[in-house]
Structures are given as structure tokens and as C-alpha cells.
Amino acid sequence: MKNRNKTGFTLIETLVSTLLLGILVLGATASLSHTGTIIQRQEIERTALMAATYVMEFYIYDASQGIENLEAQAASNGGSIQFSSPVVEDGYTFTASTKVENTTAAGISFVRVRVTLTGAGIDPIMLTYEARSIT
Numbered sequence: 160m161k162n163r164n165k166t167g168f169t170l171i172e173t174l175v176s177t178l179l180l181g182i183l184v185l186g187a188t189a190s191l192s193h194t195g196t197i198i199q200r201q202e203i204e205r206t207a208l209m210a211a212t213y214v215m216e217f218y219i220y221d222a223s224q225g226i227e228n229l230e231a232q233a234a235s236n237g238g239s240i241q242f243s244s245p246v247v248e249d250g251y252t253f254t255a256s257t258k259v260e261n262t263t264a265a266g267i268s269f270v271r272v273r274v275t276l277t278g279a280g281i282d283p284i285m286l287t288y289e290a291r292s293i294t
Contacts (some may be wrong), residue, residue, distance in 0.1 A: 200281070201249060207284050210248035211276040215257045215286045230270040233261035246276070253278040 168176075233240050239260045246253045253276045260271045272288040 202280050203282070204281050206249045206251055207253055207276050207281055209284050210246045210251075210253055211255065211274050211284050213248070214216045214244075214246060214257065215272065215274045215288060216275070230259070230261050231260045233270065238262060246283065 239256045239258060241256070243254060243256045246255045256275045256277070258273045258275075260269075262269045262275075270290045274286045276284045276286075
């Protein structure tokens with residue numbers, strides 16, 4: 160019998176190591192792809208929160224839609240008014256549902272403005288503003 164010097168890797172060893180390396184690369188790619196989706200969703204949620212804040216500030220501080228005007232409209236409409244409007248922010252379209260409630264209890268008048276933002280594949284975002292005045 161001839162004695163051979165073994166140097167290098169066999170074909171089976173090379174195939175197995177290539178297969179293991181491929182599995183590791185696939186796992187890393189899937190992980191990075193999922194991370195990109197999470198970052199995009201967080202960006203949409205930040206944009207939605209900015210849009211909801213803008214809508215809230217518009218209805219509370221704008222001269223024609225100031226809180227006193229909304230309070231009067233709600234009082235003349237049985238205590239609440241509700242309206243909906245599209246909002247476009249950074250290329251995303253959301254729906255802003257705004258509800259204004261005006262109640263009086265024990266000599267204290269409450270006005271509550273609630274903005275709920277939906278759309279663009281996010282969970283609803285709700286902002287509430289509440290003002291009290293003693294009558």
C-alpha cells in the first residue's frame with residue numbers, strides 16, 4: 160500500500176462549510192431586513208405624532224377655531240361636536256378624527272378636545288387637551 164500525504168480539505172468538508180456559511184448569511188440578512196422594517200414603522204409613527212400635534216394645536220390656538228369657539232359650538236350642539244379630516248405629513252396620509260366635548264358639573268366647565276389619528280398602517284394615536292374654568 161502506498162502512504163499518501165493528506166493536505167487540504169476534502170470535497171465533503173468544503174460543501175459542509177459552504178452550507179453552514181450560507182445559513183449564517185441568510186440569518187443575518189433576515190435580521191437586518193426586519194430591523195429596516197422596524198425603523199420605517201418608527202419613522203411613520205413619529206410623523207403621525209407630529210401631524211396629530213399639529214391638528215391639536217390648530218383647533219386650540221388658531222384664531223378662527225380657538226378653544227372658546229369650539230367650546231361654544233359644542234355647547235350649542237348638545238355638548239359635543241365631531242369632525243374628521245385628512246392630514247398629509249411627509250408624504251403619509253392620515254385621518255384626523257376630532258371630538259370636542261363641553262360639560263359643566265358642580266360649577267366647573269370642562270372642554271375636552273380629543274384628536275385621534277389613524278392610517279398608514281399604524282396603531283391609532285390619541286391626543287387629549289382638557290381645559291377647566293370655574294363658572
